[in-house]
Amino acid sequence: MSVYDNESHVIKGIKFGVLPPHEIIRMAKVTVIRDAIYEADGSPVAGGLRDPHFGAIEPGERCPVCGNTRDTCPGHFGKIDLARPVIVPHYGDALHGILQATCRNCGRILIPTDRIRYLTAIKERLKKRWPKLADTFVEEVKREAAARMECPHCGARQFKIRFIKPFTFYEEHPEGERRLNPIDVRERVEKTIDEDLVLLGVDPKYSRPEWMIITSLPVPPLSVRPSITLETGYRAEDDLTHALAEIVRQNERLKNFLISNAPETMIEDAWLTLQHVVASYIDNELPNTYQLTHRRKRALKTLAQRLKGKEGRLRGNLSGKRVNYSARTVISPDPMISVNEVGVPVEIAKILTVPIMVTPYNIEEARRYVLNGPDKWPGATYVYKARNGKKIDLRYIRNHKQLAEGLEVGDIVERHLIDGDIVLFNRQPSLHRMSILGHIVRVMPYKTFRLNPLVCPPYNADFDGDEMNLHVPRLYEAMVEAKELLLVEKHILTPRYGGPIIGGRQDYISGAYLLTVKTSLFTEEEVGQILAAAGYKGPLPEPAILKPRKLWTGKQLVSLFLPEDLDFKGKSKINAGSLKCGSEDCFHDSYIIVSGGKLLMGVLDKNAIGAEQPENLLHIIALEYGVSKARLLLDTLFKGFIRALEMRGLTMALDDIEIPEEAKEEIMGMVDEYKEKVAQLIRDYEEGRLEVIPGRTPEESLELKIIGLLQELREKAGQVAVSHMDPFNDVFIMARTGARGGEVNITQMAAMLGQQTVRGKRIRRGFRKRTLPHFKENDLSPEARGFVRGNFRDGLRPTEVFFHAAGGREGLVDTAVKTSQSGYMQRRLINALQDLVVSYDGTVKDAWGNIIQFKYGEDGVDPTLSYHGDGVKIDRIIQRVAKKNGDRR
Amino acid sequence: MPSKSRRITKKILKHELVPEHRILSLEEAVEVLRRYNVKPWNLPQISINDPVIKLLGGKPGDIVEIRRRSPTGGESVAYRIVVPF
Numbered sequence A: 001m002s003v004y005d006n007e008s009h010v011i012k013g014i015k016f017g018v019l020p021p022h023e024i025i026r027m028a029k030v031t032v033i034r035d036a037i038y039e040a041d042g043s044p045v046a047g048g049l050r051d052p053h054f055g056a057i058e059p060g061e062r063c064p065v066c067g068n069t070r071d072t073c074p075g076h077f078g079k080i081d082l083a084r085p086v087i088v089p090h091y092g093d094a095l096h097g098i099l100q101a102t103c104r105n106c107g108r109i110l111i112p113t114d115r116i117r118y119l120t121a122i123k124e125r126l127k128k129r130w131p132k133l134a135d136t137f138v139e140e141v142k143r144e145a146a147a148r149m150e151c152p153h154c155g156a157r158q159f160k161i162r163f164i165k166p167f168t169f170y171e172e173h174p175e176g177e178r179r180l181n182p183i184d185v186r187e188r189v190e191k192t193i194d195e196d197l198v199l200l201g202v203d204p205k206y207s208r209p210e211w212m213i214i215t216s217l218p219v220p221p222l223s224v225r226p227s228i229t230l231e232t233g234y235r236a237e238d239d240l241t242h243a244l245a246e247i248v249r250q251n252e253r254l255k256n257f258l259i260s261n262a263p264e265t266m267i268e269d270a271w272l273t274l275q276h277v278v279a280s281y282i283d284n285e286l287p288n289t290y291q292l293t294h295r296r297k298r299a300l301k302t303l304a305q306r307l308k309g310k311e312g313r314l315r316g317n318l319s320g321k322r323v324n325y326s327a328r329t330v331i332s333p334d335p336m337i338s339v340n341e342v343g344v345p346v347e348i349a350k351i352l353t354v355p356i357m358v359t360p361y362n363i364e365e366a367r368r369y370v371l372n373g374p375d376k377w378p379g380a381t382y383v384y385k386a387r388n389g390k391k392i393d394l395r396y397i398r399n400h401k402q403l404a405e406g407l408e409v410g411d412i413v414e415r416h417l418i419d420g421d422i423v424l425f426n427r428q429p430s431l432h433r434m435s436i437l438g439h440i441v442r443v444m445p446y447k448t449f450r451l452n453p454l455v456c457p458p459y460n461a462d463f464d465g466d467e468m469n470l471h472v473p474r475l476y477e478a479m480v481e482a483k484e485l486l487l488v489e490k491h492i493l494t495p496r497y498g499g500p501i502i503g504g505r506q507d508y509i510s511g512a513y514l515l516t517v518k519t520s521l522f523t524e525e526e527v528g529q530i531l532a533a534a535g536y537k538g539p540l541p542e543p544a545i546l547k548p549r550k551l552w553t554g555k556q557l558v559s560l561f562l563p564e565d566l567d568f569k570g571k572s573k574i575n576a577g578s579l580k581c582g583s584e585d586c587f588h589d590s591y592i593i594v595s596g597g598k599l600l601m602g603v604l605d606k607n608a609i610g611a612e613q614p615e616n617l618l619h620i621i622a623l624e625y626g627v628s629k630a631r632l633l634l635d636t637l638f639k640g641f642i643r644a645l646e647m648r649g650l651t652m653a654l655d656d657i658e659i660p661e662e663a664k665e666e667i668m669g670m671v672d673e674y675k676e677k678v679a680q681l682i683r684d685y686e687e688g689r690l691e692v693i694p695g696r697t698p699e700e701s702l703e704l705k706i707i708g709l710l711q712e713l714r715e716k717a718g719q720v721a722v723s724h725m726d727p728f729n730d731v732f733i734m735a736r737t738g739a740r741g742g743e744v745n746i747t748q749m750a751a752m753l754g755q756q757t758v759r760g761k762r763i764r765r766g767f768r769k770r771t772l773p774h775f776k777e778n779d780l781s782p783e784a785r786g787f788v789r790g791n792f793r794d795g796l797r798p799t800e801v802f803f804h805a806a807g808g809r810e811g812l813v814d815t816a817v818k819t820s821q822s823g824y825m826q827r828r829l830i831n832a833l834q835d836l837v838v839s840y841d842g843t844v845k846d847a848w849g850n851i852i853q854f855k856y857g858e859d860g861v862d863p864t865l866s867y868h869g870d871g872v873k874i875d876r877i878i879q880r881v882a883k884k885n886g887d888r889r
Numbered sequence B: 001m002p003s004k005s006r007r008i009t010k011k012i013l014k015h016e017l018v019p020e021h022r023i024l025s026l027e028e029a030v031e032v033l034r035r036y037n038v039k040p041w042n043l044p045q046i047s048i049n050d051p052v053i054k055l056l057g058g059k060p061g062d063i064v065e066i067r068r069r070s071p072t073g074g075e076s077v078a079y080r081i082v083v084p085f
């Protein structure tokens, strides 16, 4: 039956075996005997690596084998007849196993006859249902056979076989080792009988062990190793051709030695060289072999190198390939579009297309696209006529009007991307499923993709030059799938930690705080501005203050957007330091209470609306009111936050991190005090009076104590700095609300940088017995070992700059190393887990139906819908039930 | 062959890191396979050389029920089939 007839075929499986010599010889249409490729006149050498029998490649050329021209000739294999056999390196282990398990004299497996029958029966039974166990069983059998030192069939004594990768075998005789050359190996494995091989896990029909040693090397056709003509007219041959030429050269050399009866050592030497060259032709990165190179430089890319690695055939061309209907450009923020949308430049929208079937209902629309043509958006690039199956390229059609009028139901119009289309949007590295989300297209001017900044967290994107990829689904199935499964709002909640991954960051948080803080009151005009930005269309609530003029609180405005029956309690981010408060009657406005959809108390900050903050307000709304409600909030209220922030303005200047003179003096005093403490420790150490930490040397103890003291100093300095700051200082607002930066950053800007470390220790590298030439040798004082008492505002002393650079460099190196290592780990984990499925009965199974887990996660909870990992949050249930009962009473 | 110098005693069954193992009766085993709608070879495996299986006298083909504490699920139950090596 031919593959080309109209019957459907189902592939049940693929069987791999060893290519047998008779097959190699049958395939070969030419035997290569010359290493030259071209004659002086430029024609291919007969019996060379470009012999015409490899197939037709030049235009007009007829193949001497099949008579086809280059378009239809499939290409043909050739062969090189090796003067002496060589071992195919990758079969070394298999050969070793067979050599050890079989008799060196009679070739039978080293197991008594009746036991062979018994073991074979077990193996056959296992193979049916327990293929993995059958493999381990075979290993057991091999071990048993290899351990027997006398043949149970002929009584011959056996010796251990030592194998040095990739192709050297030694037999360990009592009087010394003896090398087994490929001919010896082949003679031995030739004697094995098929029944014995089955027990050794070999299918003799497809892989006789003697086939693993070759005398005929197949030479692939030219389509596998095409030569390229450079602009200069020179011909450059493929790396495989170069490798094969080297094999031919070494083979001819060996042949000559054999013919001329050269000394045995020279023959052996040439034979080994041939073995090495053949091994390198198959895999040029084998250990213990010579690499084939291009004039002593670049290593040749031979067979294995074509398949292996990231750019190899498997990972580079089969698992991943370049695609059409995709686009890539820089991203920039647009807080005014929906989180579900993506802004696509017109230029890109005119290239990416979607096929639409012309129906009676859309024929007018389709006509408009055709009329606009390929250059005017929204237009079309191609029309497929149902009538004759022809594809019309609109770029080369002059009369669009005529074509548009002639459009018929059933035609297909390849139209431009338009508003409302769904596309896939992606940012590398694609570490989790939220790295590819579905967005609704919004075609816009200019040349960048526009992204709502609220969707930055799942992509881990920022706008410092990041680029992203866009893919257009072209089938209705794919579009629906993207809309139902991949749309941004369906990924507000993440399975990673059971919380919202999408949410406010940076300005959204500062804005929410400034809108909801007690001191903020808004005039009618301001309220109008904020609500308009947020897209609110209802009536205004009663103002909180009527006289002397109407004023509203931010909390009133926020409440307009919350679900009517929402109840929520929780601490704000600012609930810390001097504003710390555990109780619900919080004077500092740092305890959030939402009751009946009204924000009664507390400011909104990172803990309420932040991204990646489980169990916050956004999380509760997404869980209990649905993700589209949460998305609506992101598209309305959050725009209000930004507007409120814009009205006030948020920025930072030098005086925001300025602290008064007396604070500076206080810090100076503390520095002196701690320097004295450290000096005292050093004196104690030198005089041997230092209290040693258990399990540490005196030196280590001293270091640990000094680091502890200096850390304390920095914390105290930081507290001093913070205590002198105006709470409505913009930098301080950002730190308190969690919008950007923390206490450490403020300390480092305003007070002091503190101890710099490399690998968790004070800095000691640099010069002999000292860090910098500014210090004496063996100086253990803080300032000589990386303590920086300067700050970013006032500047660092020269020595401090060096210490800071040393500490900073470590961070950079760390991140570089960590990303590459975790990337590799990620790859391996995904390869191992990719086919696991949670079945409807809650079990986790692999692709073969094997049970991996009896209940997913052992509790059956979907982390996406959990409260930070908990399937049920009992407090909330009680709260709701109590409230319901209260209502009834 | 494992060395004979170290004998396995019943003591190990009491160790806190050794979960409770129980060999199921034929009826129970059939019920487990039916409940999960799987064939014996789809179950996770446990070696007959496993110390606990040796102590309990499990034979190849037996199904063992293992109850263990789980950080997420409180107590979790797993079933394994005894294999000959």
Ligand SMILES: [Mg+2]
Pocket (backbone or CB within 6 Å): A461, A462, A463, A464, A465, A466
């Ligand atoms: Mg970036």
Ligand SMILES: [Zn+2]
Pocket (backbone or CB within 6 Å): A054, A055, A056, A063, A064, A065, A066, A067, A068, A073, A074, A075, A076
């Ligand atoms: Zn041909």
Ligand SMILES: [Zn+2]
Pocket (backbone or CB within 6 Å): A103, A104, A105, A106, A107, A108, A151, A152, A153, A154, A155, A156
């Ligand atoms: Zn024998």
Ligand SMILES: [Zn+2]
Pocket (backbone or CB within 6 Å): A579, A580, A581, A582, A585, A586, A587, A588, A589, A590
């Ligand atoms: Zn308070």
